[in-house]
Structures are given as C-alpha cells and as structure tokens.
Amino acid sequence: MKSDMKGRGRNKLERTDRLVRLSLLVVAFSAVSTLAVITIFMFEQGAPIMFKYGLRSFLAGSDWYPTEKIFGLWPMIVGSLYVTLGAMVIGVPFGLACAVVLTEFSSRPVRRVIKPVIELLAGIPSVVYGFIGVVILVPFIRENLGGPGLSVLAASIILGIMILPTIISISVDSIQAIPLSYREGSVALGATKWQTVKMVLLPAARSGIIASVILGMGRAIGETMAVIMIAGNAASVPRSVLDPVRTLTSNIALEMGYASGEHRQALFATGVILFIIIMILNTVANVTSSRMKGSKG
Amino acid sequence: MGIIEVRDLCFYYGSFQALDRIGLDIEKNRITALIGPSGCGKTTFLRSLNRMTDMIENVRVTGRVIIDGEDIYRPGADLLALRKKVGMVFQRPNPFPLSVYDNVVYGLRVHGLRDKRRLEEKLVRSLESVHLWEELKDRLDANALTLSGEQQQRLCIARLVAVEPEIVLMDEPCSALDLAATANIEDLMAELKKRYTIVIVTHNMQQAARVSDFTGYFLLGELVEIGATHQIFTTPRDPRTEDYITGRFG
Numbered sequence: 001m002k003s004d005m006k007g008r009g010r011n012k013l014e015r016t017d018r019l020v021r022l023s024l025l026v027v028a029f030s031a032v033s034t035l036a037v038i039t040i041f042m043f044e045q046g047a048p049i050m051f052k053y054g055l056r057s058f059l060a061g062s063d064w065y066p067t068e069k070i071f072g073l074w075p076m077i078v079g080s081l082y083v084t085l086g087a088m089v090i091g092v093p094f095g096l097a098c099a100v101v102l103t104e105f106s107s108r109p110v111r112r113v114i115k116p117v118i119e120l121l122a123g124i125p126s127v128v129y130g131f132i133g134v135v136i137l138v139p140f141i142r143e144n145l146g147g148p149g150l151s152v153l154a155a156s157i158i159l160g161i162m163i164l165p166t167i168i169s170i171s172v173d174s175i176q177a178i179p180l181s182y183r184e185g186s187v188a189l190g191a192t193k194w195q196t197v198k199m200v201l202l203p204a205a206r207s208g209i210i211a212s213v214i215l216g217m218g219r220a221i222g223e224t225m226a227v228i229m230i231a232g233n234a235a236s237v238p239r240s241v242l243d244p245v246r247t248l249t250s251n252i253a254l255e256m257g258y259a260s261g262e263h264r265q266a267l268f269a270t271g272v273i274l275f276i277i278i279m280i281l282n283t284v285a286n287v288t289s290s291r292m293k294g295s296k297g
Numbered sequence: 298m299g300i301i302e303v304r305d306l307c308f309y310y311g312s313f314q315a316l317d318r319i320g321l322d323i324e325k326n327r328i329t330a331l332i333g334p335s336g337c338g339k340t341t342f343l344r345s346l347n348r349m350t351d352m353i354e355n356v357r358v359t360g361r362v363i364i365d366g367e368d369i370y371r372p373g374a375d376l377l378a379l380r381k382k383v384g385m386v387f388q389r390p391n392p393f394p395l396s397v398y399d400n401v402v403y404g405l406r407v408h409g410l411r412d413k414r415r416l417e418e419k420l421v422r423s424l425e426s427v428h429l430w431e432e433l434k435d436r437l438d439a440n441a442l443t444l445s446g447e448q449q450q451r452l453c454i455a456r457l458v459a460v461e462p463e464i465v466l467m468d469e470p471c472s473a474l475d476l477a478a479t480a481n482i483e484d485l486m487a488e489l490k491k492r493y494t495i496v497i498v499t500h501n502m503q504q505a506a507r508v509s510d511f512t513g514y515f516l517l518g519e520l521v522e523i524g525a526t527h528q529i530f531t532t533p534r535d536p537r538t539e540d541y542i543t544g545r546f547g
C-alpha cells in the first residue's frame with residue numbers, strides 16, 4: 001500500500017508473490033502455534049501437581065498408586081529408558097548392517113526391490129507389530145527363557161524391529177550420497193570393500209547415520225500401542241530383561257480413560273517428563289554428532 | 298622391455314569397444330604421457346593398468362598387461378597387491394573426509410600396519426616428499442576437505458607415496474588446479490620420477506611436452522603412436538599425430 005502511495009506501481013507478479021509469502025507465513029505460524037499451544041497446555045495441566053507433591057517424589061518415587069495419591073514415576077522413567085536402549089541395541093547394529101549390505105554388497109536390481117519393501121515396513125501399524133509380538137515372541141520368551149514373556153526383552157525386540165525401516169532407509173540414503181571418488185580412492189590404495197566401508201564410508205556417512213539413530217530413538221521412546229501389548233505394564237522397576245515393564249507412554253494411554261482430578265494431572269505430568277526426556281536425548285545426540293564432526297574422524 | 302608391457306589389450310563396456318588392441322611398453326623411472334582428444338580411451342586404459350575398471354559392472358578385457366613379469370589379468374591375480382604396487386591419482390583431488398593424518402596413513406592401515414611410531418615416521422616422510430609437511434605439521438587433525446585444491450592433490454599423492462608403490466598412474470591430475478598449482482605439481486612429478494614410474498594422462502599437450510619422457514597418442518580407442526616425447530612433438534610418424542599436435546584436430 002505504501003508503494004502505491006509512492007506511486008511506483010508495483011506490478012502484479014510482485015503482489016502475488018507477497019500474498020503467497022504472507023499466506024505461507026500464516027500457515028506456518030498456525031502450525032507452529034498449535035504445537036506451542038499443545039505444549040503449553042500440557043505443562044499447564046501437568047506442572048502444578050509435580051510441584052505440589054514435590055519434584056523429587058514425583059521423579060524418584062518408585063510407587064505409582066494414583067488412586068491413593070501416590071505418584072512415583074521412577075519405574076516408568078526407567079522403563080522407557082530400558083526399552084528404548086534395548087531397541088537401539090537391537091535395531092542400530094542390524095539396521096546399519098542391512099544398510100551396508102544393501103548399498104555396498106548387493107546388485108542394483110536387488111537394491112531396487114529390497115529398499116521399497118523395507119520402507120513399506122514403516123507403514124505397518126504398530127498394533128500389528130504388537131499383535132505379532134503377543135502371538136509369537138511373548139510365548140517364545142516365556143517358554144524358552146522363563147518369566148511371563150511380557151517383558152523388557154519382548155518390547156525391546158519388537159521396538160528394535162519397528163525402528164529398522166527408519167534406520168535402514170536414512171542410512172542407505174546417506175551412504176549412497178557418498179561420492180564414488182571416495183570409494184575409488186580407497187580401492188585404488190588396495191583396500192578391500194569391507195575396509196572401505198569401515199574406514200571411509202561409515203565415517204563419511206556419519207551425520208546421516210546419527211540422524212537415523214535419533215529418529216529411530218524418537219520412534220522407540222514414543223511408541224505406545226505395541227509396547228502396551230507386549231511389555232506387561234507392571235508399574236515397578238524391572239530387575240531383569242525378562243520382567244514386565246511400563247513405559248511413560250503406556251502409563252498415559254493405560255489410565256487416560258478413567259483418570260480424573262489429580263490422577264489426570266499426574267498423567268499430564270507424565271507427558272511433561274516424556275517431553276523433557278526426549279528433548280534431552282535429542283540435544284545430547286545433536287551435540288555429540290556436531291562435536292564428532294568438528295574433531296578428526 | 299618395460300616395467301609394464303601391454304599386449305593386444307582390448308576393452309569393452311558392454312558391447313562398446315573402448316580400447317582396440319593396445320600394445321606398448323612403459324619404462325621404469327620414466328614419465329610416460331598419454332594424450333588424445335577426450336573420449337578416446339585414455340582413462341579407460343589407465344584404469345585397466347591397476348584393474349580399477351573392475352569396479353564397473355559389465356566390462357570385458359582381452360589381451361595381456363604384464364607388470365613385473367606377471368599378467369595382472371591372469372585368473373587368481375591378487376588385486377589388493379596389484380593396487381598397492383600400482384597406485385592412482387585422480388582427476389579431481391579425492392582425499393577422504395577424514396583428518397590429514399588418517400588420510401596419509403590410510404593405505405598403511407589398510408595393509409596392516411598398526412604400530413603408531415612406524416605410522417608417524419611414514420606420515421612425516423610422505424608429507425615431506427610432497428612438500429606438505431611444513432604447511433600441515435600443525436594441522437594433522439584438520440579435516441582434509443578444508444585444504445586448498447593443490448594441497449588436497451598433494452595429500453592424495455602423499456597418501457599414495459606412503460604405501461610405496463612402484464608405479465603411479467595419474468589421470469589429468471592438474472585439471473582441477475590453477476596454473477601455479479599445476480606448475481608445482483609438475484615439479485613434484487619430476488622429483489617423484491626418481492623413485493617411481495609415472496604414467497600420466499593429460500589433455501594438455503604443453504604439459505605432456507614439459508614433463509614426460511615418452512608420449513603416446515590415443516585416438517578413438519587406438520594407440521596411434523608412442524615414442525620419445527621430443528620425437529612425437531617434433532617429428533611424428535603418423536599424420537594423425539601431427540594433425541593433433543599442430544592443433545588441426547581436437
């Protein structure tokens with residue numbers, strides 16, 4: 001409008017451009033603000049009760065009897081960390097190995113078939129993974145290793161499988177993005193394929209691989225349905241990988257239906273803690289990856 | 298009798314014949330330059346000397362390449378040992394995205410050297426022989442990709458020198474460098490020739506004339522002529538060579 005007054009006569013293209021930019025801004029802003037509102041709402045609902053009962057007893061208390069107003073989230077915090085760690089221990093090496101085999105040790109036609117199939121796995125609903133866990137994995141663990149079967153181990157294995165597509169497809173992309181000249185340089189020095197992978201390709205693809213691990217971790221720690229079905233959900237700190245476990249996400253989902261009053265607020269508080277844990281894990285992962293990038297390989 | 302004897306070498310990408318019955322000898326401790334218009338098979342020929350062409354699917358080779366008395370295309374040939382003996386410098390400097398240190402000792406580690414002191418000795422010697430030691434001795438931890446183009450190409454040569462090859466293949470090693478850097482690399486080649494046999498591909502005839510002892514002219518997958526550099530540039534035997542070097546072609 002100002003420019004009209006200046007009389008310089010903006011042309012139509014420029015106006016459209018401004019309009020598009022403005023509407024994109026509005027869309028972006030509303031998307032971000034929705035997230036912000038959800039976050040604020042969660043904190044507003046969940047934070048007061050944590051301070052009312054004391055942060056320490058909330059975080060470190062090992063008893064969860066919400067109907068008696070005992071809100072100790074320690075077992076769930078530990079539970080989430082255990083199954084996430086377990087999923088990483090299983091999913092990362094397998095995923096990386098698959099990515100390396102696909103990119104470096106298989107022919108193009110094989111890769112063309114396998115990679116989309118793996119990406120398809122990401123689209124399977126988590127309830128199906130949970131169902132497979134209940135029907136096959138849980139009885140297998142119960143009969144062969146003991147315990148109830150519904151366990152840290154079962155949840156770790158299923159989550160480890162669920163994060164495979166994420167880890168494989170991002171790692172494959174980042175390994176494939178490595179210029180051919182690095183491979184040539186290595187091979188021309190008499191390196192074997194495997195040496196090339198280990199000493200050049202994996203370091204060169206490091207940031208992509210770390211990104212895949214972070215995303216996989218996010219998926220594992222946030223997964224709810226499959227975990228509820230196979231983890232046993234006992235709100236106590238597991239003593240072994242064969243013990244049942246309850247995660248923070250399961251805690252919310254299991255009790256949301258009937259919780260009210262302070263119980264309900266305590267579930268929001270669970271969400272707050274989950275939120276903070278994920279923030280911490282992401283930050284740690286990002287900082288380590290950028291620090292590794294800065295120093296020598 | 299050369300350190301490399303090539304006999305009747307034919308090379309095919311699928312059904313496309315890129316090299317046609319190449320025969321030549323390459324002499325020890327000399328620089329042999331290969332010239333010719335682009336697409337005539339210089340890179341293909343060079344890469345067939347250390348079997349880097351094996352990395353490409355669907356290629357076929359006939360004929361013989363004898364290095365140190367052994368046919369490198371015989372069944373069961375040891376490719377890793379071959380490539381250690383016959384190293385390669387590429388058209389674009391391709392240091393690994395690792396530290397300077399890790400780049401130089403890469404080949405040594407690949408061939409099983411683990412001893413830290415020995416690695417460091419060789420590191421110093423290799424960097425000195427390409428005149429990078431003074432520049433980089435305080436930056437051994439720096440990522441090699443942060444070096445200048447010339448430094449990167451020198452580093453790639455150092456990386457090669459570290460494994461002590463006998464033969465160094467260079468595929469247009471200066472084409473990504475400016476004039477000053479090119480002159481420096483050419484000086485380096487003259488020094489390296491005392492210890493290594495060098496085969497260099499270049500599309501730059503002045504470069505061939507400046508650095509090489511022998512020059513071979515490739516055209517459309519054929520070796521038209523090879524001989525002492527001054528002879529090729531003053532009294533070529535084949536009219537096609539004359540056309541090329543007098544600039545009537547290419």
Ligand SMILES: Nc1ncnc2c1ncn2[C@@H]1O[C@H](COP(=O)(O)OP(=O)(O)O)[C@@H](O)[C@H]1O
Binds near residue numbers: 337338339353
């Ligand atoms: N990977 C490949 N697949 C098919 N044809 C190729 C390949 N590399 C090179 N060629 C062909 O082989 C011929 C020689 O190529 P090259 O050796 O790169 O020539 P120069 O290095 O002399 O420019 C060219 O016609 C080129 O198109």
Ligand SMILES: [Mg+2]
Binds near residue numbers: 340341
């Ligand atoms: Mg070429």
